[in-house]
Amino acid sequence: MKTGKLIKTWDFPTAVKRVEFTEDGNFVLGTTEERMGHLGTIVVFPVNSDIEGEQVDEPSLRITCETKKKAVVAAWSYLGKYIIAGHEDGSVSQYDAKTGEQLLNVPVHERGTLIMDMQMSADKSYFITASKDKSAKIIDVKTLNILKKFETDTPLNTAAITAKKDFVILGGGQEAMNVTTTSARQGKFEARFYHKIFEDEIGRVRGHFGPLNTIAVHPAGVSYASGGEDGYVRLHHFDKGYFDFMYEVERTRAQH
Known part of the structure; x- marks a missing residue:
């Protein structure tokens, strides 16, 4: 090293x-x-x-x-x-x-x-x-029981678990052989954020012009990097709004 x-x-x-x-x-x-x-x-x-x-x-x-x-x-x-x-x-x-x-x-x-x-x-x-x-699943190591399931409308190549927040980030998109004839929006090349507990999609981040092949989250949960078929690695830093975001159920629990 x-x-x-x-x-x-x-x-x-x-x-x-x-x-x-x-x-x-x-x-x-x-x-x-x-x-x-x-x-x-x-x-x-x-x-x-x-x-x-x-x-x-x-x-x-x-x-x-x-x-x-x-x-x-x-x-x-x-x-x-x-x-x-x-x-x-x-x-x-x-x-x-x-x-x-x-x-x-x-x-x-x-x-x-x-x-x-x-x-x-x-x-x-x-x-x-x-x-x-077109799905990602959280699985228990000891039993291999499926704990959570996240369904999308596009084939997935990568999935990552975030630190600090209860989110997962999914990436994929249309097959590479068809990318040249497909716009970024139609190809569904966004990084997709889902709530880890409630399984709902909560947001997307655009940027790549081809399928996302890999996503890695910073160990401290402050940023993530994505690598795409377009040949780019994109580094995203989370802002204050990301850390302040609370799911409605979480907000209600916090108030009580």
Whole structure:
């Protein structure tokens, strides 16, 4: 982090779609694509905290996914206890992070619709998914029960949970191949804000001229960044009105 020096390269026969460190930085996972006779996998490598020390060459854990059920995204749960994976068929799996055993597999999105993104809450006890079936869902890490559902009128590529406020931000839009023939408004390229508890849409932010591919919220909840198919990264800082906003039910409760 201090020098930007490359300390290790792991090579794979197919594309790596997602990487993520555990909270303590002692392990990193990656998801690989199913291509050219190679099955999709989730691999875990231990990381030597001494950057001058040797890094291992082989993964400490390899989870091989079934054909047509490859892992598109994966993430660590709280304390690195589970690996949660979102699959190509719209299901979500929970794996034991030590043994790789699949403990649960639950159909979450419409069958055959890709789970495009998965982001954990700050305490990693629940997470949000985004899917091509035009919905995002908040799911409990331990049980994989669906806690909240957010429905839109456009395929979703990304979803994020905000800090401080009970909101989620969703992004997506019309498929990239059709963008050149579609206006920004028709393509539905806005970042969409929903209330995390009541599931209602509360606002939209325009700016991109193509589908939103990824959204990341600042850990302190003061801003968010979005990356789009148009080649731009847009950084948005929340103003005072955002933090003062109260849902009508919240306002009534506060008054009493």
